Amino acid sequence: MTIAAYLTLALLIVLFILLIKTRIPAPAIFLGALAVAMTLNLAPPAQLLKGFSNPGMLTVGVLFMVAAGMYATGAITMIMDRLMGVPQSVVGAQIRILPPVAFGSAFLNNTPLVAMMIPVIRDIARVARLPAQQLYLPLSFASILGGMCTVIGTSTNLVIAGMVLDTMERNTAGLPVIRAIRMFDPAFIGVPIAVVAIGLMILVGRFFLPTRTNGRAGDATTRRYTAEFEVREGSRIVGRTLDETGIAADDGVQVLYIRRGAGILTTDLIHEKLAAGDLIAFSTETEAMVALWRTNALVPHLTLNPMQTERHTHHLVKAVVSRQSKTVGRKIADLIRDENTCQYKFVAISRDGQPVDSPLEETTIEAGDNAVLEVNDNFFYECQIDQDFALTKALKGFHLQRTDRAVEASLITLAMITVVALGWMSMLNASLLASGAMLLTGCLSLSTAARSIDWSTLVVIACAIGLESAVTESGLAEQVARLLAALGGKNPHLALAVIFLGCTLMTNVITNNAAAAFMFPIALSTAGYLGVSFMPFAITLMIAASCAFITPTGYQTNLMVWGVGEYRFMDYVKIGSVMTLVVAVMTIFLAPVIYGF
Numbered sequence: 001m002t003i004a005a006y007l008t009l010a011l012l013i014v015l016f017i018l019l020i021k022t023r024i025p026a027p028a029i030f031l032g033a034l035a036v037a038m039t040l041n042l043a044p045p046a047q048l049l050k051g052f053s054n055p056g057m058l059t060v061g062v063l064f065m066v067a068a069g070m071y072a073t074g075a076i077t078m079i080m081d082r083l084m085g086v087p088q089s090v091v092g093a094q095i096r097i098l099p100p101v102a103f104g105s106a107f108l109n110n111t112p113l114v115a116m117m118i119p120v121i122r123d124i125a126r127v128a129r130l131p132a133q134q135l136y137l138p139l140s141f142a143s144i145l146g147g148m149c150t151v152i153g154t155s156t157n158l159v160i161a162g163m164v165l166d167t168m169e170r171n172t173a174g175l176p177v178i179r180a181i182r183m184f185d186p187a188f189i190g191v192p193i194a195v196v197a198i199g200l201m202i203l204v205g206r207f208f209l210p211t212r213t214n215g216r217a218g219d220a221t222t223r224r225y226t227a228e229f230e231v232r233e234g235s236r237i238v239g240r241t242l243d244e245t246g247i248a249a250d251d252g253v254q255v256l257y258i259r260r261g262a263g264i265l266t267t268d269l270i271h272e273k274l275a276a277g278d279l280i281a282f283s284t285e286t287e288a289m290v291a292l293w294r295t296n297a298l299v300p301h302l303t304l305n306p307m308q309t310e311r312h313t314h315h316l317v318k319a320v321v322s323r324q325s326k327t328v329g330r331k332i333a334d335l336i337r338d339e340n341t342c343q344y345k346f347v348a349i350s351r352d353g354q355p356v357d358s359p360l361e362e363t364t365i366e367a368g369d370n371a372v373l374e375v376n377d378n379f380f381y382e383c384q385i386d387q388d389f390a391l392t393k394a395l396k397g398f399h400l401q402r403t404d405r406a407v408e409a410s411l412i413t414l415a416m417i418t419v420v421a422l423g424w425m426s427m428l429n430a431s432l433l434a435s436g437a438m439l440l441t442g443c444l445s446l447s448t449a450a451r452s453i454d455w456s457t458l459v460v461i462a463c464a465i466g467l468e469s470a471v472t473e474s475g476l477a478e479q480v481a482r483l484l485a486a487l488g489g490k491n492p493h494l495a496l497a498v499i500f501l502g503c504t505l506m507t508n509v510i511t512n513n514a515a516a517a518f519m520f521p522i523a524l525s526t527a528g529y530l531g532v533s534f535m536p537f538a539i540t541l542m543i544a545a546s547c548a549f550i551t552p553t554g555y556q557t558n559l560m561v562w563g564v565g566e567y568r569f570m571d572y573v574k575i576g577s578v579m580t581l582v583v584a585v586m587t588i589f590l591a592p593v594i595y596g597f
Helices: 003-021 025-041 055-072 075-082 088-107 110-128 133-149 155-170 187-207 286-294 332-337 403-421 425-440 448-451 455-473 474-486 492-510 512-530 535-545 555-566 569-595
Strands: 224-231 253-260 264-265 277-286 298-302 302-304 315-321 344-351 368-375 391-393
Touching: 003 455, 003 569, 025 391, 025 455, 055 075, 055 110, 055 403, 055 425, 055 448, 055 455, 055 555, 075 110, 075 403, 088 110, 088 133, 088 187, 110 133, 110 403, 110 425, 110 555, 133 187, 133 391, 133 569, 155 512, 155 535, 187 535, 224 286, 224 332, 224 368, 224 391, 253 368, 277 286, 286 298, 286 344, 286 368, 298 332, 298 344, 302 332, 425 448, 455 474, 455 555, 492 535, 492 569, 512 535, 535 569
Parallel strands: none
Antiparallel strands: 224 277, 224 298, 224 344, 253 264, 253 277, 302 344, 315 368, 315 391, 344 368
């Protein structure tokens, strides 16, 4: 090997050691590796930086915005609520999530599916009190497994199918037996693999996946509030129990009572079927209270003057009642009957860090009370904030879903997926148009769009693509390919295993499309040398190039769930090794049986 190849190999080894053994943020490690590669001139700078203009990386960034539009309107939440409900266990959640995701990924690009499912899983984990880390990575793996099943399921399959057609057109002497790959040719192997692998993940995956917490210890001094909400007419929770809806499943929530008409229910509340107009009183911590406020099925019970603005424009404010306030010594119900210009909703009240004992309407305001209010922008201009409150603080980052735009968001996303599936335009083009349509129709605000982009994920993707150039330009990829070809020998089954091993190795180190491009000529020449059909090798390449389970950098969806799931490098290695072994054994056994040498 050349000196450049040795340097590249050393750089990759150091990169993976840092990912495994340190807590340095992944973007910092990858940027450092890219800087070293550029300093050592392992590839031209333009090639090393090509990832920052790569269509795949840009597509992921834009799809974050499309997914945010689906989530901001509540569209994806409502769809998944109807399909899934509230699972009672990790296994139950995986059974409801993974098969539909795999099926969808067989016909649609898996990147937008994963992007839209990430916030859904976050909500499911919170509501059902399930460890989200046992759901995010299986989500990514299921999307990869589904993509293996058809030619259009992943770009890698399309690349290999295109290379087969190019080879047939050359009609060069000495080519092995070869034919065009049809739409469902990969399904004969991909579907059994997906069924077995997803089943295995559901049965034993939880033993390999982490259940780490975010490290926040319980705090005995955490402020608790009394919060009151009404069940909105026509909402999804009408006719369902609190247990079925999951809205009171958070550890920080306790249901105090349900008031229905003139009666008050205080026993077996979790199993009481809810009706429109029911008032539910909660004792809750701040974070859980905000989650209740964001639930579209609930609205704050007490409103100071009717609010003329749309709810999706409202936000939360924490306010401390001052000693000079005219409200001190008065009941909240009296304030509601007053005539004044202020418009806001009472969401919750806390006194001395504890919830108040009485219903909010009957609560007499005292100086120092902490209130959480739902307000519009006029609150800061028309209310006597300085006189009534000693302190006001906006709770940043919490917004209500604009459910009146859910249909528009769903149609925009469906149109995006359809035009890509029909081949009318690229995923990047379609997602750019979709994100623009989300903004123009009000499904997504500019600020929400900007916040939705996970920049750390994009940096890692861009750097990983750039480092692939170093692997190629330094000659390291060619050396690895030659070694694998030599190991194949004259046994077609052994040669197939070596092709799978080499392609999987390259997929996890560089990118799946690059791995397919590197290994295709080796597989083709191997089949020609052995005098056997190329079909088992072509399908094996398709499966192996998507077998990116062992590293987070092997596939875009792995990178997308890496940060949000707070995974470590070894989390991928542990469960990814098992998945890779299952896929390898099934592929090497089934490919010759189904397609024949």
